[in-house]
Amino acid sequence: MNSDWFKGLNLISVSKMSPEKTGLAYSVYLGPDHLLDAARRLYDLGCFIEDISVVDAADGFMVVYHFDHFTSPGRIALRVLAPHDKPEVSTISEVFSGANWHERECHDFFGVSFTGHPNMTPLLMPDDAGFHPLLKEDGKRKRMSEFISPGDVIVKSPEFDAIFAPAEPEEGSASDDKVAAKAGADKTAGSSSEA
Amino acid sequence: MLHTEREYSKLIAGDFYTHHMEPGPDDRTMILNMGPQHPSTHGVLRIVIEIDGEYILRAEPVLGYLHRMQEKMGELKTYLQYMPNMGRVDYLHALAWNWAYVGAVERLGGIEVPERAQYVRVITTELNRISSHLLWWGAFLLDLGAFTPILYAFDDREKILDLLQIPTGSRLTLCYFRPGGVVNDLTKDFIDGLREFIPHMRSRLPMYKGLVTDNIILRKRVEGVGIITEETCRRYGATGPVVRGSGLAYDVRRAEPYSVYDKFDFEIPTDKECDAMGRYNVRVAEIEQSLRIIEQALDAMPDGPHMVKGAPKVKWKAPAGESYFAVEGARGKIGVHVVSDGSNTPYRVKLRAPGFCNMSLFAEVARGVLIADAVAILGSLDLVIPELDR
Numbered sequence: 001m002n003s004d005w006f007k008g009l010n011l012i013s014v015s016k017m018s019p020e021k022t023g024l025a026y027s028v029y030l031g032p033d034h035l036l037d038a039a040r041r042l043y044d045l046g047c048f049i050e051d052i053s054v055v056d057a058a059d060g061f062m063v064v065y066h067f068d069h070f071t072s073p074g075r076i077a078l079r080v081l082a083p084h085d086k087p088e089v090s091t092i093s094e095v096f097s098g099a100n101w102h103e104r105e106c107h108d109f110f111g112v113s114f115t116g117h118p119n120m121t122p123l124l125m126p127d128d129a130g131f132h133p134l135l136k137e138d139g140k141r142k143r144m145s146e147f148i149s150p151g152d153v154i155v156k157s158p159e160f161d162a163i164f165a166p167a168e169p170e171e172g173s174a175s176d177d178k179v180a181a182k183a184g185a186d187k188t189a190g191s192s193s194e195a
Numbered sequence: 196m197l198h199t200e201r202e203y204s205k206l207i208a209g210d211f212y213t214h215h216m217e218p219g220p221d222d223r224t225m226i227l228n229m230g231p232q233h234p235s236t237h238g239v240l241r242i243v244i245e246i247d248g249e250y251i252l253r254a255e256p257v258l259g260y261l262h263r264m265q266e267k268m269g270e271l272k273t274y275l276q277y278m279p280n281m282g283r284v285d286y287l288h289a290l291a292w293n294w295a296y297v298g299a300v301e302r303l304g305g306i307e308v309p310e311r312a313q314y315v316r317v318i319t320t321e322l323n324r325i326s327s328h329l330l331w332w333g334a335f336l337l338d339l340g341a342f343t344p345i346l347y348a349f350d351d352r353e354k355i356l357d358l359l360q361i362p363t364g365s366r367l368t369l370c371y372f373r374p375g376g377v378v379n380d381l382t383k384d385f386i387d388g389l390r391e392f393i394p395h396m397r398s399r400l401p402m403y404k405g406l407v408t409d410n411i412i413l414r415k416r417v418e419g420v421g422i423i424t425e426e427t428c429r430r431y432g433a434t435g436p437v438v439r440g441s442g443l444a445y446d447v448r449r450a451e452p453y454s455v456y457d458k459f460d461f462e463i464p465t466d467k468e469c470d471a472m473g474r475y476n477v478r479v480a481e482i483e484q485s486l487r488i489i490e491q492a493l494d495a496m497p498d499g500p501h502m503v504k505g506a507p508k509v510k511w512k513a514p515a516g517e518s519y520f521a522v523e524g525a526r527g528k529i530g531v532h533v534v535s536d537g538s539n540t541p542y543r544v545k546l547r548a549p550g551f552c553n554m555s556l557f558a559e560v561a562r563g564v565l566i567a568d569a570v571a572i573l574g575s576l577d578l579v580i581p582e583l584d585r
Contacts, residue, residue: 023519053545073450098431
């Protein structure tokens with residue numbers, strides 16, 4: 001697998017992982033605005049979609065896309081963070097048709113919406129369920145740094161360091177800061193890639 | 196205000212009947228429900244189809260009738276207490292799910308598995324795969340109107356279940372693996388029985404071929420039906436016999452070798468036709484390949500413990516981290532993604548069911564086919580509904 005496919009994307013980090021220990025070859029954190037772009041590049045590389053999963057962490061909903069390759073195997077985990085107060089990620093179902101059902105499932109279980117999805121109706125849950133079973137209760141959410149290993153970092157932005165920084169005492173202010181930092185990082189990365 | 200009779204009938208039928216599927220622009224088409232009690236949907240799959248005469252214009256599978264929230268149960272039970280769920284996700288190839296989950300837990304905890312246990316796992320999982328393929332074979336032909344084959348298939352499958360009952364203690368929802376090994380060692384009864392079963396199963400395969408595979412009635416029903424290209428498989432993430440029936444030799448046992456599979460000599464059957472017959476041929480050929488693997492494993496199986504010393508107990512705490520483990524199930528790539536926060540219950544368990552991904556391409560493939568062909572396509576995907584709905 002050529003590891004240059006992610007150049008020019010709004011990356012938070014790219015890490016090479018140990019397949020024996022994690023089952024992953026690469027772990028990629030991405031700014032949400034470049035998700036569709038990344039999916040297109042992976043499609044052009046010949047990858048297929050394995051699944052989409054969500055982890056409800058204190059930092060937000062970590063949406064994880066697993067991709068693999070039929071002829072040169074090596075699992076890629078693409079991760080996007082969606083804040084709890086606005087859980088929205090753009091759909092990739094126009095590139096990988098199979099994402100359609102996976103995204104509907106994620107919406108059933110976590111309430112994460114996928115903007116631009118052609119049919120965002122319940123798939124596994126009843127139409128009148130009115131709740132999302134896999135949401136964690138407030139106070140039971142763990143920070144991502146508690147269960148994600150950074151791996152062998154190839155590329156990273158300051159935002160990546162913020163994920164692994166020690167916990168700040170006040171939960172509310174910490175998350176506000178992070179949102180602000182994220183917005184700033186998005187802006188700078190976007191402008192640099194255009195230039 | 197209701198202008199036409201059509202709008203009026205839609206109001207009576209309600210959305211439950213059409214399930215978000217808007218009727219087409221004119222009266223030439225009809226919306227029909229296949230399932231949830233249709234015999235060819237094997238359980239409780241429902242497909243809403245819009246038909247023009249005998250032809251399907253649109254199909255929309257409606258899932259969830261067997262949804263049990265397996266992933267939530269994973270978060271509520273400890274690592275070992277969750278094991279019995281695995282045999283209930285896909286009851287036909289229960290041991291592959293057993294393996295995917297213990298594999299993810301072992302990877303997370305860095306648990307070594309003794310050499311003998313690896314071989315025991317290979318032997319029992321391959322045996323389970325044959326039983327799964329046999330049941331599919333019988334049920335697929337039953338869908339197509341052939342009643343006799345399922346009786347032969349059950350006869351052979353019964354012998355496998357009798358064998359698997361010896362080490363596992365159960366016949367269907369097997370729960371045999373544990374992180375660090377397997378529950379019981381293989382006994383002499385089992386090994387002797389298996390040595391007898393292998394030539395028996397081989398002797399049946401030519402009969403299956405003569406009776407069914409070469410049968411013109413079957414071929415007319417499945418040849419050229421349900422074309423799934425490699426590109427479609429890639430977009431939907433279809434794996435297992437579906438992608439191999441599209442000419443691509445993708446098998447997790449080769450692509451991402453786990454356990455001792457790299458020590459065995461076996462072929463990956465493929466078929467270039469991309470149709471239902473191709474998928475049929477792949478599964479039938481896989482029975483022989485599984486027998487080959489079992490033979491080699493029986494010969495090479497070393498002595499030793501079947502469970503590692505200090506294997507996790509019920510309240511075992513996994514180290515914090517995440518792991519993904521994939522195995523080749525009878526229906527395709529089974530993946531389990533476990534996230535641990537360091538406590539004795541997983542923080543998140545994600546189950547990647549191959550049937551779910553294979554089924555998701557049905558809406559696209561069924562467009563424009565005859566209803567009878569849609570039944571053949573559904574059968575050729577080898578669906579196990581609890582796995583789709585989890």
